[in-house]
Amino acid sequence: NTHRHLMMPVAVGVPIVGSMALVLLVSLITGLVTYKKFWRGFTRLPQWRKGRQGEARRFTGDLHRFVGLWSIWFLALIILTGLWYVVEVFGGRAPPEPKPQVVTGAAQPIGPELDALIARAQAVDPDLRISGVSFPGEKGRGVLVVGQARAILVRDRANAIWVDPRDGKVLLASRGEQMNLHQRISEAADPLHFGTFGGLSTRLIWFLFGLLVTGLSVTGVMIYSLRMARAQNETRPRHGLLRLWVSFGPAAYPALGLILISIALTPGAVVAAAGG
Structure with a gap:
């Protein structure tokens, strides 16, 4: 429930979480546009070269691009299914399955x-x-x-x-x-989003790429933070965590707020799920 709607009412939480699919879509498109001849990067393994100035930033950038390219298919699935969940909330839900009399x-x-x-x-x-x-x-x-x-x-x-x-x-x-077709599209969203259609093997693949894509957000912030430090010619660099936080920009505050709201609503959700 934290993942799906941040413990909020479904009509509120799902659009918030689902809208992040648009952020992923923009990130995917701009990443491919700014990475010239990106198709060559599929075989370009990140390498660490000792002694080179700025090697940390260079290696982090290479790793970010390499993982991002191999995660394109996974990102595309998450984007499509995430947007579909939003469509369902706003009235695009398929007709329900038949039910017998009580x-x-x-x-x-x-x-x-x-x-x-x-x-x-x-x-x-x-x-x-x-x-x-x-x-x-x-x-x-x-x-x-x-x-x-x-x-x-x-x-x-x-x-x-x-x-x-x-x-x-x-x-x-x-x-x-x-x-019908509408119902089949709706039914396919969960198996594709969570990778449950192939048993343990597909679950493990989805878990691995979920970790990799999550890592992209970390390396992306690291790259921007290192560039910011270089641009500002920091003679006394800020603490790494502080610089990372500043690198998030204004988006850091609503993101943190949503996380705190989800944590605050968790006890009530647990009690409701337990029937009390």
Whole structure:
């Protein structure tokens, strides 16, 4: 929730976070424009040469450009999906998945009863790789079984089977491949944004490039800070952290403010999630 909407109401937090996709887009375009013949940089490994004046700034710049080039595909995915989340908040959300009629008076099944209901759902769609089971509340819609099947790039909820816990009757079965184009685009946003579509392997790749892209913000500020120190001919350089903070410019204050707001709202969000 901190990542998605800074613990704020979704209608407020998602546009704030999603608008950062525009910042990434501008950074991506200007980076390619200012890096002349950037395609040559894909094979230009950063090298540290001892004794050269300004080597720290030069090496940091080379590293920044090298990582940035190899992260273009990842940045493009994050930008597109981030903008899509904003579109959804402002009315572009796809039609919801169908739901069965409400089931009343159904107790939560446990043990063999639950196993039988899951087996019933599996029989309806043998290709379903079950990943989650939800129970009906006081007024629920049956036991919900979700997972992955034949459709690619969809959330688990796209493949849903609802079973009546009273008699095991299948109330409704929906499949990802039956969705329309708008729904499929909406469903693809999360798997592409978080890299969950390929299991552990794609999660690890997304994690690695997430670290690299985060590192770009650090090296970018370092480069600007070193250039500022050089331009000002600092005879007594400021402390590195102070110079880094100054390098952020006016944007540092609202950014810090949003982080502090998110931290302040976290206890309330935890209590709400716990049902109290």
